[in-house]
Amino acid sequence: MKVVKFGGKSLANGEGINTVLEIIEEKIKNEERIAVVVSARGKTTDQLENLLEKASENEDFASAFEKFKAYQISEYDFVDFSEEFKNIEKLLEGVRLLGDYSAKIKDQLLSQGELMSAKLITEILKQRGYKANFTDTRKLIKTDDIFGNAQPLDALSKENVLEHFQEFNGKTVNIVTGFIGSNAKNETTTLGRNGSNYTASLIANYLDAEELQNYTHVDGIYTANPDLVPSAQRIDQLSYNEANELANFGATILHAKTIIPLIEKNIPLRILNTFNNDNQGTLITAKPNKEGMKSLSVLEHTALLNLEGRGLLGKSGVDARVFRALGDAQISVSIISQGSSERGIGLVVDAENAVRAVKALEREFESDFYSKDVNKISVVDDVSVISIVGQDLSTFHKPYDALIRNQIVPLLFNNTVTGKNVSLVVKKSQLNKALNVIHGEIFEICKKINIAIFGHGTVGGTLINQILDSAATIEERKKVKLNIFAVSNSRKLLLHATGIGSEWKTQLEEAQQEASIDEVIKYAKLFHLENLIAVDNTASEAFVQNYNKLVDHGFDLVSSNKIANTLGFDFYKELRENLEKNQKQYLYETNVGAGLPLIDTIRILHLSGENITRIRGVFSGTLSYLFNTFSAEDRTFSSVLKEAIDKGFTEPDPREDLNGNDVGRKLLILARELDLQNEFNDVKIKNLVPEDLRGGDAKTFVSRLEELDATYQKVKEEQKPNHVLRYIGDLSGDLQQDKGELEVALVSVPDDSSLGQVKGADSIFEIYTESYGDRPIVIQGAGAGAAVTARGVFGDILKLSEKK
Numbered sequence: 001m002k003v004v005k006f007g008g009k010s011l012a013n014g015e016g017i018n019t020v021l022e023i024i025e026e027k028i029k030n031e032e033r034i035a036v037v038v039s040a041r042g043k044t045t046d047q048l049e050n051l052l053e054k055a056s057e058n059e060d061f062a063s064a065f066e067k068f069k070a071y072q073i074s075e076y077d078f079v080d081f082s083e084e085f086k087n088i089e090k091l092l093e094g095v096r097l098l099g100d101y102s103a104k105i106k107d108q109l110l111s112q113g114e115l116m117s118a119k120l121i122t123e124i125l126k127q128r129g130y131k132a133n134f135t136d137t138r139k140l141i142k143t144d145d146i147f148g149n150a151q152p153l154d155a156l157s158k159e160n161v162l163e164h165f166q167e168f169n170g171k172t173v174n175i176v177t178g179f180i181g182s183n184a185k186n187e188t189t190t191l192g193r194n195g196s197n198y199t200a201s202l203i204a205n206y207l208d209a210e211e212l213q214n215y216t217h218v219d220g221i222y223t224a225n226p227d228l229v230p231s232a233q234r235i236d237q238l239s240y241n242e243a244n245e246l247a248n249f250g251a252t253i254l255h256a257k258t259i260i261p262l263i264e265k266n267i268p269l270r271i272l273n274t275f276n277n278d279n280q281g282t283l284i285t286a287k288p289n290k291e292g293m294k295s296l297s298v299l300e301h302t303a304l305l306n307l308e309g310r311g312l313l314g315k316s317g318v319d320a321r322v323f324r325a326l327g328d329a330q331i332s333v334s335i336i337s338q339g340s341s342e343r344g345i346g347l348v349v350d351a352e353n354a355v356r357a358v359k360a361l362e363r364e365f366e367s368d369f370y371s372k373d374v375n376k377i378s379v380v381d382d383v384s385v386i387s388i389v390g391q392d393l394s395t396f397h398k399p400y401d402a403l404i405r406n407q408i409v410p411l412l413f414n415n416t417v418t419g420k421n422v423s424l425v426v427k428k429s430q431l432n433k434a435l436n437v438i439h440g441e442i443f444e445i446c447k448k449i450n451i452a453i454f455g456h457g458t459v460g461g462t463l464i465n466q467i468l469d470s471a472a473t474i475e476e477r478k479k480v481k482l483n484i485f486a487v488s489n490s491r492k493l494l495l496h497a498t499g500i501g502s503e504w505k506t507q508l509e510e511a512q513q514e515a516s517i518d519e520v521i522k523y524a525k526l527f528h529l530e531n532l533i534a535v536d537n538t539a540s541e542a543f544v545q546n547y548n549k550l551v552d553h554g555f556d557l558v559s560s561n562k563i564a565n566t567l568g569f570d571f572y573k574e575l576r577e578n579l580e581k582n583q584k585q586y587l588y589e590t591n592v593g594a595g596l597p598l599i600d601t602i603r604i605l606h607l608s609g610e611n612i613t614r615i616r617g618v619f620s621g622t623l624s625y626l627f628n629t630f631s632a633e634d635r636t637f638s639s640v641l642k643e644a645i646d647k648g649f650t651e652p653d654p655r656e657d658l659n660g661n662d663v664g665r666k667l668l669i670l671a672r673e674l675d676l677q678n679e680f681n682d683v684k685i686k687n688l689v690p691e692d693l694r695g696g697d698a699k700t701f702v703s704r705l706e707e708l709d710a711t712y713q714k715v716k717e718e719q720k721p722n723h724v725l726r727y728i729g730d731l732s733g734d735l736q737q738d739k740g741e742l743e744v745a746l747v748s749v750p751d752d753s754s755l756g757q758v759k760g761a762d763s764i765f766e767i768y769t770e771s772y773g774d775r776p777i778v779i780q781g782a783g784a785g786a787a788v789t790a791r792g793v794f795g796d797i798l799k800l801s802e803k804k
């Protein structure tokens with residue numbers, strides 16, 4: 001004999017019930033001996049609960065009840081539900097008059113769902129010529145008096161079931177109501193929500209079934225609830241112990257007690273999908289899993305109580321009193337956490353019992369309030385418990401760290417001493433994100449990094465395309481999924497939770513949404529996006545003012561914009577402190593030398609205690625080109641400059657390069673990497689634009705370039721032999737002090753020196769340190785250009801992704 005159980009969604013009108021009937025018929029035709037256990041159909045139990053609430057609040061339930069009836073009858077008007085409908089109506093009317101209901105009444109009402117379901121399947125099978133027998137488990141499963149969560153009395157129930165099946169089996173298929181039973185007074189009880197599979201496993205036990213098949217609407221048991229974690233994976237096989245832990249910790253797919261009756265008789269349980277014929281499902285047997293299984297389960301509707309008081313410290317018997325008080329009120333505690341300080345005891349109970357639990361504790365500890373041993377019993381509503389089944393504390397830091405990085409701080413956590421299990425209590429609003437973060441971390445499947453990109457000029461646009469082009473390869477090789485969920489310019493904002501595609505530019509132009517940092521933050525919250533990175537590719541000072549807000553809302557920062565690092569030192573410090581407080585990072589490798597690994601090298605040298613004594617170099621690709629060419633060729637300064645302008649190497653107004661401010665800013669950024677507290681004013685800058693050409697617009701300046709020739713020709717000719725001109729930034733002085741000496745100057749260097757040998761538009765940086773003496777570390781290469789800068793920004797994003 002096999003016991004076959006069908007869940008609510010499987011029995012829903014349409015495809016569900018039709019498939020269920022096909023499955024049953026097929027088994028009968030194959031001469032399999034089966035007993036069928038059914039849940040209420042579709043959402044019947046929830047709907048009955050809603051009707052009950054409506055009635056108790058004296059709301060009109062007539063139209064909802066009509067809809068309910070129509071759903072039950074559906075196309076099966078040959079089945080007579082008049083008795084059930086009458087019962088339901090009578091109960092609801094009574095509740096409406098009283099304005100309240102008891103657990104006993106609720107059980108009577110909810111039981112109608114399973115009764116109608118079993119009756120319907122029986123009648124249809126009979127109509128199709130099969131021998132089917134409606135089996136009401138209120139006559140078979142005897143339970144205690146705990147309405148809503150009744151415990152079956154095994155000996156008596158078993159006797160009844162065996163007797164019933166002896167009488168009504170053979171070629172007849174029993175269609176059995178799940179979920180319901182009755183107490184000694186024959187009053188209807190229920191075994192608790194999701195209890196039909198418990199009924200099925202009890203029946204399987206009593207009948208010594210060879211297998212229990214649980215037909216549901218998912219492909220089996222997953223590493224987490226697939227409704228909440230899209231990347232959850234189906235588990236092929238589980239041991240009884242593992243499945244039992246999962247059931248106990250809230251995986252609604254199994255009632256908490258389903259597994260126990262199966263263990264005793266060694267009955268395999270198969271979870272199958274009614275709607276997916278080819279699927280293997282999950283097989284649960286006594287066989288232990290070699291590798292050990294991990295899975296996440298959730299208790300969603302819970303509340304956290306906290307009993308606080310100085311007098312609790314060291315006082316004996318407090319726990320016993322807590323449990324007694326709650327036990328007497330029939331409230332079970334799912335987690336208890338006790339500190340040894342006066343902060344007291346934390347308890348997790350079902351949300352619906354929270355108010356009663358507080359009352360019970362207040363009553364129990366009344367005298368302790370007077371003596372001030374207890375000063376507060378507080379409740380945090382709307383919490384959820386996530387249990388990582390199969391997790392011990394040795395590697396728990398990984399999911400825990402990932403939660404903190406994502407700004408989810410558990411309210412409480414707790415582990416089992418034997419067995420492997422860690423439970424965390426989180427705010428319900430954070431449940432979805434927390435589950436996905438933990439799941440991503442534990443299963444080391446693809447980590448999703450959610451990126452918002454601000455500014456899509458040459459660097460930003462190139463970056464977006466670089467990311468889109470390499471995302472698939474990175475996902476495969478590094479198991480990191482780069483998801484650009486937001487792109488914004490100063491006017492508009494494009495949002496896409498699952499990631500923008502190659503059409504982003506036109507979509508942004510057509511976007512209705514105005515640019516707004518608050519919208520980006522709100523969107524990330526709404527879609528529970530984890531591992532957030534904001535990328536600033538603007539050159540805007542106004543945008544920098546958003547950095548702290550982004551950090552406060554869980555974003556790490558990557559920026560090619562230099563402004564944040566060159567504003568006043570106060571801002572620089574405040575941002576660092578805020579990053580530290582929020583445990584966020586800010587990477588800006590491209591601020592100096594574009595994609596060259598300069599800032600990282602300096603940071604590592606400095607952190608490792610290596611004394612950096614001087615940094616000198618050609619910081620600007622544009623000015624590198626200008627002076628390399630001017631020094632090497634026999635041409636006027638203006639003709640070389642004109643060529644640079646025509647090739648687009650300069651800013652639209654070339655004076656922004658020639659005034660040296662950009663080099664000055666880069667120098668300041670490096671100085672601050674060494675913990676120097678310099679301000680921009682401290683940088684001595686040689687402005688290459690003569691004073692009389694500094695005013696006026698760019699066009700006029702460009703028309704007067706020849707006026708620069710005499711000065712620079714003279715400088716060139718006055719050099720020593722075999723020397724060339726270079727425009728350099730130089731950080732020197734005693735770099736162990738608060739401030740260094742920063743200078744940007746036009747200098748003449750030997751043509752065979754490292755600075756003298758630079759070619760084209762390359763940048764070069766010499767890092768002098770105590771250990772390297774007078775032979776500096778030299779970093780040289782293309783230090784400008786959209787493609788290399790975008791690569792550098794991309795590199796920062798990947799660096800952050802690895803740490804997440």
Ligand SMILES: Nc1ncnc2c1ncn2[C@@H]1O[C@H](COP(=O)(O)OP(=O)(O)O)[C@@H](O)[C@H]1O
Nearest residue numbers: 007008009216217221222224225227251252253
């Ligand atoms: N680890 C898990 N694996 C699969 N489903 C899970 C898991 N945890 C929770 N669930 C939930 O259990 C539901 C299936 O159980 P249930 O609704 O009782 O099905 P049925 O009514 O078909 O018996 C799924 O829709 C899913 O939301």
Ligand SMILES: N[C@@H](CC(=O)OP(=O)(O)O)C(=O)O
Nearest residue numbers: 007039045193194195196197
């Ligand atoms: N109808 C009941 C019992 C039930 O559906 O059990 P299962 O989830 O095992 O099908 C409920 O909704 O709680």
